[in-house]
Amino acid sequence: MTSLDIAHLEVSFGSKKVIDDLSLSLKEGEIAALLGPSGCGKTTLLRAIAGLIQPNSGTIRFGAQLVGLSSVVLPPHRRGIGYVPQQGALFPHLSVAKNIAFGLDKKSHSKAEIEKIVSEMLELISMTGFEESQPSEISGGQQTRVALARALAVKPKMVLLDEPFSALDAQLRGELRSDVVSLLRAAGTTAILVTHDREEALVSADRVVLMRDGKIAQHGTPEEVYEHPVSPTVAMSTGDALVLAGVRYADGRTSSAVHPLTGEALSGEIGEVVIRPEELHLSTTASSNSVEGTVVKIDYYGHDAMLEVKLQKNSQSINVRIAAPVDFVVGSVVHVQHSGPIRFFAKN
Amino acid sequence: MPTKIDVSSPRTPAAIGKGRSWREIALLAATALVVIFTLIPITYLAIRAFEKPLPEIFQLLFRDKTLEVVGRTTFLVLIVVAFNTIVGTILATGIFFVKLPFARYLIIPAILPLAIPSYVFTYTWLAIVPSLSGFFAASFILILTTMPYAVLATLIGLRRVDTGLIEVAQTLGLGRVQIFFRVIFPQIRLNISAGALLIGLYVMSDFGAVSLLNTETLTVSIQNMYKASYDRSAAAVIAMILILASAIFILLEERFKGSSKSSAIAKSYSVKTLLIEKISYRTTILALLTIYVALAVFAPFYVLISRFLGNPEPIEFSNLFSAALSTITVSGLGALIALLLSIPISIMNSKSEGAVARGAERIILISHALPGVVIGLALVSLGSKISALYQTTLLLAFAYSLLFLAKSVASTTASLKQVPTVLKDVAASLGKSSFRVATQVTLPLALPGIGLGALLVFLTAMKELPATLMLRPTGMETLATQIWSFASINRFNEAAPYALLLVLIAAVPTFLLSLPERLESQDRDTDQNRIRDLGESR
Numbered sequence: 001m002t003s004l005d006i007a008h009l010e011v012s013f014g015s016k017k018v019i020d021d022l023s024l025s026l027k028e029g030e031i032a033a034l035l036g037p038s039g040c041g042k043t044t045l046l047r048a049i050a051g052l053i054q055p056n057s058g059t060i061r062f063g064a065q066l067v068g069l070s071s072v073v074l075p076p077h078r079r080g081i082g083y084v085p086q087q088g089a090l091f092p093h094l095s096v097a098k099n100i101a102f103g104l105d106k107k108s109h110s111k112a113e114i115e116k117i118v119s120e121m122l123e124l125i126s127m128t129g130f131e132e133s134q135p136s137e138i139s140g141g142q143q144t145r146v147a148l149a150r151a152l153a154v155k156p157k158m159v160l161l162d163e164p165f166s167a168l169d170a171q172l173r174g175e176l177r178s179d180v181v182s183l184l185r186a187a188g189t190t191a192i193l194v195t196h197d198r199e200e201a202l203v204s205a206d207r208v209v210l211m212r213d214g215k216i217a218q219h220g221t222p223e224e225v226y227e228h229p230v231s232p233t234v235a236m237s238t239g240d241a242l243v244l245a246g247v248r249y250a251d252g253r254t255s256s257a258v259h260p261l262t263g264e265a266l267s268g269e270i271g272e273v274v275i276r277p278e279e280l281h282l283s284t285t286a287s288s289n290s291v292e293g294t295v296v297k298i299d300y301y302g303h304d305a306m307l308e309v310k311l312q313k314n315s316q317s318i319n320v321r322i323a324a325p326v327d328f329v330v331g332s333v334v335h336v337q338h339s340g341p342i343r344f345f346a347k348n
Numbered sequence: 349m350p351t352k353i354d355v356s357s358p359r360t361p362a363a364i365g366k367g368r369s370w371r372e373i374a375l376l377a378a379t380a381l382v383v384i385f386t387l388i389p390i391t392y393l394a395i396r397a398f399e400k401p402l403p404e405i406f407q408l409l410f411r412d413k414t415l416e417v418v419g420r421t422t423f424l425v426l427i428v429v430a431f432n433t434i435v436g437t438i439l440a441t442g443i444f445f446v447k448l449p450f451a452r453y454l455i456i457p458a459i460l461p462l463a464i465p466s467y468v469f470t471y472t473w474l475a476i477v478p479s480l481s482g483f484f485a486a487s488f489i490l491i492l493t494t495m496p497y498a499v500l501a502t503l504i505g506l507r508r509v510d511t512g513l514i515e516v517a518q519t520l521g522l523g524r525v526q527i528f529f530r531v532i533f534p535q536i537r538l539n540i541s542a543g544a545l546l547i548g549l550y551v552m553s554d555f556g557a558v559s560l561l562n563t564e565t566l567t568v569s570i571q572n573m574y575k576a577s578y579d580r581s582a583a584a585v586i587a588m589i590l591i592l593a594s595a596i597f598i599l600l601e602e603r604f605k606g607s608s609k610s611s612a613i614a615k616s617y618s619v620k621t622l623l624i625e626k627i628s629y630r631t632t633i634l635a636l637l638t639i640y641v642a643l644a645v646f647a648p649f650y651v652l653i654s655r656f657l658g659n660p661e662p663i664e665f666s667n668l669f670s671a672a673l674s675t676i677t678v679s680g681l682g683a684l685i686a687l688l689l690s691i692p693i694s695i696m697n698s699k700s701e702g703a704v705a706r707g708a709e710r711i712i713l714i715s716h717a718l719p720g721v722v723i724g725l726a727l728v729s730l731g732s733k734i735s736a737l738y739q740t741t742l743l744l745a746f747a748y749s750l751l752f753l754a755k756s757v758a759s760t761t762a763s764l765k766q767v768p769t770v771l772k773d774v775a776a777s778l779g780k781s782s783f784r785v786a787t788q789v790t791l792p793l794a795l796p797g798i799g800l801g802a803l804l805v806f807l808t809a810m811k812e813l814p815a816t817l818m819l820r821p822t823g824m825e826t827l828a829t830q831i832w833s834f835a836s837i838n839r840f841n842e843a844a845p846y847a848l849l850l851v852l853i854a855a856v857p858t859f860l861l862s863l864p865e866r867l868e869s870q871d872r873d874t875d876q877n878r879i880r881d882l883g884e885s886r
Contacts, residue, residue: 052773076776077784083777089770093792102788103778147774154778 003028003190004049004158009058011044011214018044019055020214026207031184031191032219033205035198035237041214042194046160049192050083051076062157082151082159082189087167089147090135096122096146097131103154121149124183141172148180152187159184159191165200177204198238202226210234232345235274240306242280242318246273248344257316258291258338271346277306277321279340282328290335293318295328309336371782376704378692383708385689386715386750389726390591396729397584408585414569418589420483421565424558425551428490433544436498437536439640441528442633443499444506447623455503456859458637459496461644463855465811465828466493467556468847471835472648474560475655478838486563490554492644494547501543505536514622524624549597552590553719555814560836566590567721567814574818580729587722594718652851655844663845667825672849675810675826678741682748683756683806687798689749690756697757698764709761712754723747724815731819744819748809755808759801763794800860807857811850 004026011019018041026032034042047053049060051067051074060068062081067074076083090099100118109117122128125145135143144164151159164180165173181204184191195201201208202222209219217237218230229235232243246256249268255261256273258280286292296317297308305326310317320336328334397405408414443454461469470489474480509532517531555567564572566589573583624630693712696705727747731738749756767790775785813828820829827850834843 047773050773050777052776075781076773077779077781079777080779081777083774085770085774089768089774091771091775091789091793102775103780105779150774150778160777 003030003063004192005059005061006049007059007061009045009048009060010056011041011048011053012056018214019048022058022214022216024209024216024219026190026192028190029185029188030206031181031193031204032207032209033201034192034194034209034211035201036196036211036217037237038196040211042211043162044214045211046162046192046194049158050081050160051079080154080157082154082156084144084147084151084159084161084164086163087140087143090143090150092135094135095131096127096133096135096138099135099146100150100153102150117153121153124152124186125149125179140168141176144168144176145179148183152183152189156189159189161191161193163194163196166195166197173200202238208238210237212237227341229274229343232272232274235343240277240319240321242275242277244273244275244316244318246271246344248346254342254344257311257314258318258336259342260289260291262288269346271344274343274345275338276340277319279338280318280320281337281339282307282309282320282322282334283337284332284334286335287337290337293334293336295330295332295334298326298328298330300324300326309334311336375692375696379696379704379708382689382692383711386712386753389723389730389750390715390718392730393584393587393591393722393726396581397588400581400585405585408582409589414586414589417564417566417569417586420563421552421593424483424487424490424563424565425548427487428494428551429544429547431487431491432495432498432547433540435636436495436543437502437540439495439633439636440499440502440506441532442629442636444503445622445624446629446633447625448630448634454637455499457641457645458499460855460858461492461648462496462500463858464493464644464648464851465556465813465854466490466554467560467813467828467832467835468652468851469493469644469648470557470560471831471840471843471847472651474835474838475651475840476647481562483563486558486561489557489561490551492640493554493557494550495640495644497546497550498540498543501539501546502536505539506532509535511622545597549594552593552597553721555719555721556832566593567719570721570725571814571817574725574728580725583725584729587725590719590722648851651840652844652848655841656848659841659844661841667830668845668849671825671827671830671846674741674824675828675850678745678826679748679806679809681741681745682752682809683802685745685749686753686756686805687760687802689753690760693757694760694764697761709757712757715750715753718751720747720751720812720815721818723750724818727815728818739819739821741821741824744816744821747815747819748805748812751812751815752805752808756801756805759804760794760798763797763801764790766797767793804857804860807854811854 004024006022006024009019009022010017022045034045036042044053048055048068055068058069059066062079067079090096091102094102097118100121101114104114104117106114118131119128122130125148127142127145127149130138130142130146135146138146147164148159148161161180165177168176177200193201193204205222207219208222208225210217210225212233218225218234220228225234226238229238229241232241235241236243244256244258246254246259247268247270248254249261249266251266253261254273255268258275259273283290291311291313293309293311295307296310299306299308302324304321304323307320307322307326307328308317309320318336400408439458442448443451443458448454466489469492470480473489513531513535514527517527522530552565553567554565555571558565559568559571566586570583570586570590573579573586693705693708697709699705724747727743727750731740731743737743771789771793772785775789776782780788810826811828813832816826816828817832820826825833827846830846831843831850834840834846
């Protein structure tokens with residue numbers, strides 16, 4: 001069953017189109033990551049879904065309910081969404097417990113019910129005992145947790161997270177991210193996570209939505225968008241990618257700097273080949289489909305290393321990721337071999 | 349989690365859209381009303397001025413006396429602005445960059461004179477040097493009175509100077525003087541000009557000092573014409589000159605303020621490592637500061653306290669009490685009216701940067717540059733036509749609210765703007781209607797700031813003199829009018845208790861302004877307000 005259905009959405013700020021004819025649908029319980037460079041419209045899309053801005057045209061539906069349609073808009077407070085902005089944004093004048101209870105209607109919930117929900121939520125985010133703490137007294141990571149609890153307390157149809165982890169340091173960020181994702185999965189809530197961190201998008205989401213210039217460049221499962229990018233640009237936005245000039249021949253074969261052509265060449269189409277650095281392998285011995293090069297630089301990361309190899313044939317430099325330990329030194333002569341899908345994009 | 353879908357939305361989106369625009373229209377109407385209200389006195393004054401036939405207006409404008417007064421006012425403004433801009437900048441830079449004992453608190457005596465109205469300054473100095481009179485005496489008193497504006501404005505700018513740049517300049521081999529002119533000065537130029545403009549406005553609109561020192565400037569002319577002949581049309585013509593000059597000043601300030609927004613926000617490092625320890629610098633700055641504090645703090649307080657204690661006559665406590673009570677009543681009422689009038693514009697300003705909001709704010713700002721004597725003249729003329737208002741406390745309170753409306757709008761807007769939009773968004777997403785968001789989020793967070801703003805208006809209104817003199821109901825005395833009437837007939841002993849009480853009360857906002865924590869806040873928005881706070885403490 002669909003939970004969110006956006007059709008032909010368009011949002012402009014003045015004469016600038018920020019969202020341009022965008023369509024997207026999500027199933028119930030799915031976690032989607034909106035990934036893109038800053039200024040691509042991902043936060044705007046999130047705010048349009050929340051009802052915080054008014055689209056120029058297009059429709060937004062939650063299930064069967066129409067919530068947004070060009071000139072008419074269901075206001076944010078009637079949409080039943082949970083919104084977690086950057087850095088949590090807790091109400092500074094309210095305690096942790098009161099922040100969590102903020103969205104609970106006092107008419108439909110008794111005092112005891114509210115207290116019960118608050119303590120459940122605190123347990124969920126492992127912060128029992130912090131009821132009376134003020135937002136200024138808790139850490140950044142705890143603030144983000146409370147903000148999430150506040151959003152989940154009202155049992156929203158959907159949770160929207162706008163780069164909630166961006167202000168945190170790397171380690172805390174990773175831990176909190178996995179905690180938050182498990183919380184969302186446990187609650188079975190549909191969620192959209194805005195991020196510019198490609199790793200965060202791939203790790204957390206069921207679906208990755210790549211945005212560029214107000215449009216969706218590609219969307220699919222993390223594996224789909226990583227393994228089968230629709231363009232070299234998309235490939236680079238989900239991870240390191242080598243983009244090499246290539247030719248596709250009429251018989252289906254492809255050649256590039258790391259794909260030597262054996263046999264006779266026929267007429268072909270000029271384009272680009274996209275390779276992930278981890279799909280390249282180095283060896284000291286030559287084989288039929290390898291090319292020779294020299295290691296010119298080693299960036300050592302601990303768990304793996306990125307080697308820059310200068311190819312003998314055309315002096316082109318390519319990056320190769322290999323698992324540690326590194327058995328090569330700068331100056332080593334190596335043979336590079338590609339094993340993996342050949343992603344060819346014809347130049348138009 | 350099963351999703352419950354509410355297909356039949358209880359309120360149609362169309363109806364919500366309609367409700368919103370109604371609210372906007374109401375806000376717009378309220379803003380327009382306030383703006384019109386603000387403009388009534390000035391418009392009336394203009395009408396009165398043009399009641400005179402045109403040849404007569406020209407005759408009045410170009411007669412020798414008028415030219416002389418305009419010339420004198422201009423020179424007074426130039427002398428005080430030039431002197432204080434230079435000395436104030438040196439003092440502030442010294443306090444900031446030179447290692448001094450109790451550096452954090454040295455600023456308090458340097459800006460404490462803000463609490464002393466110019467007429468109290470004059471009166472205390474007259475008690476020391478009874479022969480004090482004329483243009484240079486007025487320059488001297490106004491230099492003492494307005495020095496804190498220059499010091500504070502510069503200091504606020506210095507807080508934002510990128511100290512990293514100073515370190516870079518040092519490594520590039522620049523000397524101290526070079527660093528000041530090539531690195532620091534360009535970064536604080538806008539603050540210095542803002543301070544200069546405030547001083548200019550103050551001097552132009554001052555009435556108490558110049559009047560007690562027999563220096564006829566535009567404000568004194570207006571008051572004299574009004575009092576002597578009751579020829580209000582002639583007074584209105586002269587008032588128009590003053591309005592024009594103030595408007596030019598305010599537009600200049602707006603220009604500077606606008607361009608200061610574009611300057612990059614500096615990263616702030618501790619200034620401790622940059623402190624100059626050279627003995628010549630330290631003695632120079634300490635000497636300058638000591639001279640200023642002696643002339644502008646010790647001298648007046650010595651007179652106030654010695655005259656208060658040495659007074660052989662018993663203090664008439666009932667008079668003192670009733671003056672204090674009427675001061676509090678009418679200033680409080682004025683602050684309340686100003687707060688109420690500021691609400692629609694502030695809401696509009698805090699929501700959008702739209703053309704209407706900006707236009708309304710600009711008009712209010714121009715009204716804030718109007719000298720008390722002009723507002724006084726306008727309302728006294730207007731009031732005499734409406735018998736229900738003439739000579740009432742309400743009219744005087746209204747004058748205060750007009751004089752300090754810009755201050756109230758600024759503090760209310762700033763307090764509303766300080767509530768982060770994201771909190772309102774979160775509240776809305778949690779099911780709160782815009783009314784609930786306003787009462788449960790915006791108001792609780794903005795209230796302390798709004799309250800402080802109203803308190804500052806209240807305390808500032810207490811010191812107002814020229815409009816009070818013109819508009820107070822017969823028989824009503826405030827602290828300011830009592831000081832003025834005793835001082836103008838050289839009865840310094842009798843004035844002392846009133847002046848002491850007023851200065852103590854006025855010291856409250858000055859103290860709040862000069863608290864190290866407040867000065868050290870890095871927020872640019874508060875900087876703007878702080879400069880405006882200063883502008884209103886006259």
